[in-house]
Amino acid sequence: MWDLQGMAENNAGVNRKAHLHRDTMLAASAIYQEMYGKEEGVPATFQIIYMIGWKPDPKQVREL
Template sequence: MYEVIQDLKGMGESNCAWNRRHYIRRSTLTAAAAIYHDMFGAEEKENEVSATFQILYFIGWKPDHSQRGPAPRGSAGASLKDIGSHTT
């Protein structure tokens, strides 16, 4: 689990909450590592775990008088409600 945390930090995916604690107790990390290994550890290799992640991109902006107006309500071809409901 510790390698996964380092990889996430390297990708810039650490916790960005403003009101979070800036530390985690060692006992909490040890317990989390044991649980993570039990759930995702590879049976054939003792110190190996699998990890996957998804990257979602969003964009936002502040309206300006020089921009076009919004499209009419209901004119979109896709809905944000459908994210994650696709079949592979």
């Protein structure tokens, strides 16, 4: 969760519950460890997508 918090992804869901229970995290960790784990840790990857939004302003000069 610290990594997700660092990427500002710990609060990404609109319909999320306000609190993630410890039992849920432990169960998810155990399942993930069994499926993908190695003796020295658990591999994880993240996909980073950068975006920018822009909206023209009526006062902005447009060149054609």
